[in-house]
């Protein structure tokens with residue numbers, strides 16, 4: 001059975017006199033363990049779909065089954081629980097809380113998951129594990145403004161991982177990153193997909209980033225235009241090993257270890 | 268999310284914007300502080316009145332000539348000539364009456380040696396020290412003999428004695444002049460302090476009422492009669508006194524009294540009532556500043572919700588429920604108001620102490636005022652925090668995340 005199944009999904013926005021039809025009947029089934037790369041021109045409805053899949057928004061019409069359950073029948077609190085436990089969301093703009101340490105940022109979803117009843121030490125341990133799996137264990141006490149873009153995105157990924165979700169949705173997670181950092185981040189996603197079997201749906205504008213996935217979905221005008229398996233999938237870990245290490249982004253701290261290193265240190 | 272965790276998050280959020288938090292609290296601090304100070308002042312005044320009532324004498328009933336409450340007999344107090352020494356004597360036979368003293372009041376210049384002083388001259392009777400529970404310090408009070416003979420003897424209040432003869436000097440036996448007539452000082456009263464109308468009771472000279480009538484003023488009537496009843500139940504005695512006087516004055520059933528009988532409690536209760544009204548008024552005015560403080564909290568919380576829209580969106584996106592966000596902002600408002608309230612109580616104590624020290628006004632902070640101020644602060648937090656908090660909780664996650 002498909003983890004995610006959408007049928008005839010329609011989303012219409014009405015702004016004043018203008019009606020924007022962001023989704024015009026999208027159909028898609030995603031099986032567990034797939035890594036779906038979603039591409040398409042700007043305004044084609046990718047983010048709109050992602051928000052609906054992430055239970056952040058509701059469709060105007062159409063059906064969305066998550067694990068076979070109809071999401072439209074769920075209460076607000078049930079949707080909040082799904083966002084908390086089942087789905088990890090990674091945004092293009094990181095969306096970390098400012099003036100809040102990396103560790104606290106990563107812990108945040110735990111607070112809404114009965115985690116407040118968890119001992120502080122246990123919460124810290126789990127947050128450190130999550131930070132470790134994105135190679136940032138040594139930066140746990142840093143504030144977002146003390147981290148590079150790539151590091152911030154890795155903190156955001158750690159946050160998405162903290163409640164061990166079965167699905168990760170990422171809306172242009174590499175949109176603000178340079179090529180090298182993008183490959184690093186894609187390496188993390190690939191590893192989570194392969195080693196932990198997490199289902200990933202990832203939006204990207206770049207076709208080469210899409211090739212890290214197992215399946216390519218192309219949007220056009222609110223509909224899926226192309227939906228195909230990726231034949232020769234790229235391997236971020238290998239590519240990184242071949243690339244020269246980047247300049248450390250915080251000169252005084254030798255802490256930013258090259259990704260090949262931390263890729264080995266999976267918890 | 269547990270309430271403890273919510274508190275911790277609220278503290279963190281408030282800590283991130285210390286200056287704003289402190290300024291918001293200031294409204295609360297001033298409001299609560301003002302309410303506490305006002306209540307303390309009012310209560311202090313009330314306590315003073317109660318003390319004065321006690322010091323005025325127990326079971327006291329005052330009879331004054333004239334009746335400014337009755338139409339037609341509208342004469343100024345002290346001007347009326349409706350009471351006589353015989354009226355006073357007749358009251359001794361009223362059941363329940365213990366002591367009676369006729370009174371005639373005057374003012375005048377008094378001289379001793381080269382000291383000169385203008386003071387009250389209170390003509391009274393031998394029962395006076397018993398009625399007022401007021402002992403003599405030096406010498407003795409005058410006797411029935413002195414009253415009968417209208418003797419020129421004077422018992423001094425402590426202020427007068429201090430002024431004319433110096434403090435801690437026993438002036439008995441000395442001669443002084445009252446309105447240029449020689450009087451013999453036979454005693455000095457102990458110090459009593461302020462009377463129930465705020466006058467200094469010690470700034471007085473006591474002489475037999477007959478002396479004031481005959482030697483100083485040349486009148487036949489008296490101004491008032493002080494009566495004390497045997498028991499604390501003064502009301503029936505006061506009524507009986509009224510009946511006797513009406514009969515003696517031959518007043519018909521429809522005629523108004525040409526005198527006024529008031530018990531000490533009645534006099535006190537009017538003043539206590541006035542003070543209570545003042546206290547309520549002052550506290551209400553101070554309460555307005557508390558209200559303004561509350562609106563300040565709401566204002567800042569609304570700004571804060573707007574400013575933190577993206578944060579709220581993010582929290583919702585990672586699984587916070589509406590009520591988690593509601594609680595978070597509500598608790599922030601409550602923390603501000605409770606902390607402000609606490610500091611306000613401290614400020615109230617400080618201000619009250621300062622007022623007491625600098626102006627010599629007695630203050631007293633009733634324990635329930637502290638509880639009330641605190642409860643009111645918390646209620647303000649909940650009341651004014653709820654709207655912004657609900658606004659935050661009702662945000663749409665996507666729109667909140669997109670908010671610029």
Ligand SMILES: Nc1ncnc2c1ncn2[C@@H]1O[C@H](COP(=O)(O)OP(=O)(O)OP(=O)(O)O)[C@@H](O)[C@H]1O
Nearest residue numbers: 013014015020022041042043044045046047048049
């Ligand atoms: N809240 C909104 N109100 C009105 N119109 C909206 C809203 N959100 C999205 N749209 C419109 O819906 C359409 C699809 O938007 P969407 O964000 O899904 O595009 P996208 O494929 O993610 O584009 P991009 O690659 O630029 O991110 C666009 O035309 C957009 O203007």
Ligand SMILES: [Mg+2]
Nearest residue numbers: 046047048171
């Ligand atoms: Mg988009």
